[in-house]
Amino acid sequence: MSSPLWPYITPGIPDDLFERLPGIPMSKREVRLLLISYLRLQPDCIVWDIGAGTGTIAVETGLLCPQGRIIAVERDGEVANLIRTNCDRFGVTNVDVIEGNAPDCLHGLKNLPHRVCLEGGKAIKDILVTVWQYLQPQGRIVATASNLETLYLISEGFAQLQVRNVEVVQSSINRLESRGRSQSLVAIDPMFILSGEKIS
Template sequence: MPCQLWPYTTPGITDDLFEGLPGIPMTKREVRLLILSQLRLKKDAVFWDIGAGTGTISVEVGLLCPEGRIVAVERDEEVAALIRRNCDRFEVGNIQVIEGNAPECLEALADSPDCVCIEGGRSVREILTAVWPRLRSPGRVVAIASNLEGLYAISESFSALQARNIEVVQSAVNRLEKRGIHQTFAAADPLFVLSAEKLS
């Protein structure tokens, strides 16, 4: 549902509307749109955002799924507080922020998710292994990798879990920026977006 800060029904909130912290990466709008399309959300989805960072994905899902239940998992206390502030900025009330290390903190979550987003992390194999039995069927997982090692780890984990309909997309986003008197295109860091389904 629209809010005062973003009074639109379309996703793709501009990055500058979110509060950030130095050194904490923000999922850029264009990549966010790709992730949201891969999640295939329903209005009442139960969604886990693991490694939520600034909370951009959680906020977008909260607005898109007004009847949904969103859990944003973040291990850093200061960053978790940032997610809460961003939820307040966008008047989103259906997001629960969990401070803790994944996958250990996932055991305490009550609801089984319909879809999960894993936004990086060193423990991606362990997180996927812990998430998969909890994921409803049919259910979807979208995982983000910023390097080849992460890409291989997620791909191998999907294979070991017998995931179905695996897709891999590499984002390539260029934005027009003004540098001095010239305008030039600046490339955003490319990311691998992997998605898979649990069908049984």
């Protein structure tokens, strides 16, 4: 699938091409590239994007999985509409937006995931444990943490669930930005990215 707004086969859509709402978090392009690489997508993947926010992951994975289905879960109705707006903006038609609180809203979803992207949240361990029940064998899960408390909860969950082939990285990214008449390298907030597999 391709989009007139992003007519490339590579991920990494610039942040400023997405519609945004004040105060709504967005996975920055460079972090998004890492997340997507750890998802290890295939064209027909079913992806659950939980805590979808602005919808950047949903849009990018939707473009990369043209025969697949993306389930974007977001609890806030206004933010869910923002995801729909961004999908329309890029012509992505294989994303279903689910409004509700995870993990409760995950029960009864018909499309069981091959891949799960889980971004932050207070109930992240409960969500992780619930998602694991639905993740298909040989499926992959990628979770992010912006602080040590969330990192601990995800790590504890991975150990409890016996997630295999676990990888953990922390992003350290700087962008060149204009500040008045000069240009400076400005740091993007570091992010822990944890990934692993469900063998059976």
